[in-house]
Amino acid sequence: MITNGIVETDSAQEFIEEIEKSRDALPTKIDANPQNVEKGLARLVLTLIELIRKLLEKQAMRRVEAGSLSEEEIERVGETLMKLENKMKELKQIFGLKDEELNLNLGPLGDLM
Amino acid sequence: MKIYIYGIIDCSDQMAESIYGLGGTGVYNIPYCDIGAIVSEVNQRVQDVTEDAVLEHEAVVERLVDKYTVLPVRFLTIVDGRIDVLSLMRRYYRDFKDNLERLRNKREFGIKVIWPADKIKENITNAFEKTKQSMSASDDSPKSRFIKEKYEKYKIDKEFDEKASRFINAMDLFLSKFAAEKKLEKLKTDNLLMDAVYLVEKAKESGFREAFEHIKSAHPGLKYLLSGPWPPYNFVILPKKPGLLENTGQAIASDEVIQSQSFVGADNL
Numbered sequence: 610m611i612t613n614g615i616v617e618t619d620s621a622q623e624f625i626e627e628i629e630k631s632r633d634a635l636p637t638k639i640d641a642n643p644q645n646v647e648k649g650l651a652r653l654v655l656t657l658i659e660l661i662r663k664l665l666e667k668q669a670m671r672r673v674e675a676g677s678l679s680e681e682e683i684e685r686v687g688e689t690l691m692k693l694e695n696k697m698k699e700l701k702q703i704f705g706l707k708d709e710e711l712n713l714n715l716g717p718l719g720d721l722m
Numbered sequence: 723m724k725i726y727i728y729g730i731i732d733c734s735d736q737m738a739e740s741i742y743g744l745g746g747t748g749v750y751n752i753p754y755c756d757i758g759a760i761v762s763e764v765n766q767r768v769q770d771v772t773e774d775a776v777l778e779h780e781a782v783v784e785r786l787v788d789k790y791t792v793l794p795v796r797f798l799t800i801v802d803g804r805i806d807v808l809s810l811m812r813r814y815y816r817d818f819k820d821n822l823e824r825l826r827n828k829r830e831f832g833i834k835v836i837w838p839a840d841k842i843k844e845n846i847t848n849a850f851e852k853t854k855q856s857m858s859a860s861d862d863s864p865k866s867r868f869i870k871e872k873y874e875k876y877k878i879d880k881e882f883d884e885k886a887s888r889f890i891n892a893m894d895l896f897l898s899k900f901a902a903e904k905k906l907e908k909l910k911t912d913n914l915l916m917d918a919v920y921l922v923e924k925a926k927e928s929g930f931r932e933a934f935e936h937i938k939s940a941h942p943g944l945k946y947l948l949s950g951p952w953p954p955y956n957f958v959i960l961p962k963k964p965g966l967l968e969n970t971g972q973a974i975a976s977d978e979v980i981q982s983q984s985f986v987g988a989d990n991l
Contacts (some may be wrong), residue, residue, distance in 0.1 A: 614780075614784065614949060614950055614951060614952045615949065615950070616947065616948075616949040617947070617948045617949070618834075618945070618946060618947035618948070619945065619946075620836065620945040620946075620947070621947075623836055623913075623945060624834055624836065624945070624947050627834075627836060627910075627911050627913050627914040628834075628914075630911045630913075630914075631910040631911050631914060631917075666872060667876070669869070669872075670872060670873055670876040673869065673873050674873070674876075674877075680866075683865075683866055683869050684863060684865045684866055685865075686869060687863075687864075687865030687866055687867075687868045687869035688865045690868065690869070690872065691864070691865060691868045
């Protein structure tokens, strides 16, 4: 039926799998129906918190890389990030959410998770 | 009777040959000034999204590409009637003309490249392990160790990302010589190193293919996919104008309402 376009590859199956994987990374709808409204909202809120946590972490890593943190500051940042990560684990457990459910497609920046 | 739109062409004449579109309905041109909208009539509220329907749409667009410069319209773009098509043409006439001029004699090629992400990460990690011994101390506090572990991961990810950029730049250097425009995406997944579309003049297509073959032989450890030539779905640029198709909103599926402001091309697919 299609006359012009052709697809040339020796690894069709692998490309299909990768394309499907990249589609799975796209954000899905927040499922907020009467039965699970709490989980739906928790997912939305935790996704945003996770985004902020990752940004904080990245900023801290940049500062470590630049050598602009003293040993004392590294200790303090380490404690904050550790506590944040543990708190997120706890909250995810409470609402029965997995890491991949808190994914967010950030356009050219890629996926959150 | 609703109107299904396949594409905008640089011709206002009726087509000399018979083309059949979705559901076997006849395809015709609705002219506006010196351009035209290629359409067929549909009586269903919304066509089913099936593989056959997608291929029927694509087949019509490809038949058009053989003869005209085409701005391909998204699959399942349906308006209420001829008046809506003409209103669309009037509103976007200047933009359609600019795009038709820009895309004349050019077609789109897709290139995807897979690299062995696990192996590359492993190599980076091994190289990092060798250098990190000097910076780790066993008497670190848990907080400090936590940061160091995070930093190690950050460095590995950063190197992985930079390596990907270097690979893509090297490949793009060859391909860009033959392309008028391009859109590159890096690491859509860890393995999918590059997902790119290139707009290539018909006269440069063989050069583009040769450049692709050259890249393949230069990096035999990677996996490649070349597709095309396609209608220039990814290179139609239209400004967003409010209100397009708004009067037909109740008659078209929600997907079309979302698509309505960027219904030509595939920019947001």
